[in-house]
Amino acid sequence: MSRLSARDWRNLVLVAMALGVTACLPWTAGAYMLSIGVTIAMYTVLATSWSLFSGPTHYISLATAAFFGVGTYVTGIGIQYLPYWTLLPIAGIIGAVMAALVGLATLRLSGVYFVIFTLGLAEFVRQIITWGQNISGTKGIYVLTSIGETHIYWQLLGLAALVWLLGWLIGRSRLGFALRIIGDDEAVARHSGIDTARAKILLFMVPGAVAAITGAILAPRYVYIEPSLAFSPMLSFQVVIMALLGGTGRLWGPLVGVIPFTFLWEAISVSFPNQTTLLLGVCFLVIVYLLPKGFVGLIDAAKKRMGAEGYA
């Protein structure tokens, strides 16, 4: 790994400062803005970790809801027996192991097969939990804690910082380089001696672990957990669309997708409470047609144009 340049240091300091400012939100904003803050932080974490894997490899994963749901159940079941802080790493480990198993089974598949498998995974895990409930005879799980929205927000911010740090380190590592080659041409990567399956599995464990931890953090917010709420497939789709809106080519890409999308969603929910789903679908279409490379693509294009003008 190469040494940090002056620019790297500057970026690190800027990111740390920005995180510090956003961490003050609970004191500066009302409860409503804080709940939007939680939503933004949650989707930022999920979409960024999602694009760490799906960005370079172009494998569209719809497994977010599966990992997320498992995480909520780790907190839901574990909180009765273990202190809360131990549950987050446990959720992360379970998510990573799950992702590794799924990766072993499916990452040799490519394209649409992988997409369908990951979509089915959430349903599969949900049915297993339902079956477990049927055997044990317990209904939903109550998570009655004193953890409030402020704590959840801070935990999510901390997790976001970790994800960015991890993404930045991966980008500088041999693994990140290997993944970019895989994304460009998997056959070339294999012929260059890269163990493509291993690289993909290792990276797939990141969104798995992160989504599970996110679920574990959010469980106290839901108070009552049942499979249909924990494994909502909508979550997987929202994460994908937000990441695509932002753009997956840059580490900060998903963030610039999550923020406008959250406010757009908010505006739709407020103004058209009877047509939310319809308008959401229209937004999806518009995003895919008009912004195929997301905001990152737009910003890069603008930069290029400005650069070209400068030389002319």
Place this chain on the structure above:
Amino acid sequence: MHQREEKIMKRRTFTRLATLALAAGLTTGPTLAQEVLKVGAVAPKTGPLAGGAAVSYWPNVKLWISDVNARGGLKVGGKTYKLEAVEYDDQTNPGETIKAVQRLVDQDKAQIVLPPYSTGLNLAAAPIYARYGLPMITSTATTDKAQALSAQFPNVFITLGGAKPVVQGVVETMVKLRDRGDIGKKIAMVNVADAFGIELMNEAKPAFKQAGFELVYETSYPLGTQDLSPVMKAAKAAAPDAFIAWSYPPDTFALTEQAMIENLQVGAFFTAVATAFPAYSGRFGKSVDGVLGIGGVNADGAAFKAYAKRHEEVTGAKPDYWASVMVYSSFQVLEKAIEAVGSFDNAAIIKHIKANSFDTVIGPIKFDANNNNPAFWTVGQWQGGVFKGVASTGRDGAVDVLKKGAWK
């Protein structure tokens, strides 16, 4: 320059005039003196629970506001307020429910926030209601954990009961039929493998055993199972005297249809959620006669009849015979408590709800020490095109349960 200013001035005057004209056109005589009070409501309009909310929840929001406004408005401390609904769709997503409640309080400044829909969404929103100190009289949440909930959230009230009393009601009904000689002691019992269905099945098995029944067939099926004919065939092969299904809306319909196709002859046929929906009798017509289901109302009572009539007039749809009237009654409790206290002091309103009995469409509601309404309907039966309550935990107007005849 001068000319341009004049133009702007003209435009401004015109805008003002137009606004005035518009305002004059919109406001009618009496409302001018009245203040408008925003009433927040958040429940599914999309997502898996949208269907149920469209039957039991949303029409009652409309009806209640229309009823209060029709009698002049909500009288609070010498002032009369016209109610105006602010509705949000939570997409059956607890995160959205939480956000919408905060939006209602912080952004829309809604003075009254009605409870959400369903067990899961009510409980997810409970901490937010608690933090704002809002009274939360739930009407569609079923739980046996009223004690733990009221300890954590003293502002939450439960009205629809839990699994234990429902099972008790069904067992008592079956015992009555057996003691009369209408059915034997062999029962077939199935459940949908999801939340409520699982809990009810696990309560019911030991309860029936203790009451001296013999379980000749039992199975569970996953939520969303399309083809229930194997279940019904197997149940019929076991030759039961009574059939009990702890089912959800889609399977309630599917099981009834299969029972008719297989011509299952039992003295008691019970399906759970949605049996009390008007759509159930709409689908099966006269065949529903004698079918037992979860819920019930005092269908012959004057209060319910008047309510059902208004419900149909205002919303264009019939109420269901279980949760609808409870949803409306919980709004009434809130309405009466606010008027009695005479202000929007939520702490005082909650105190008033805890201490008093309220006369509602469903009858008197008085909460116990755990903020739980102990009196609710548990079992109903279709009799002559109406779903009448046959068992309850202390409600008046129960009719005698009848033996089920052949399918028509």
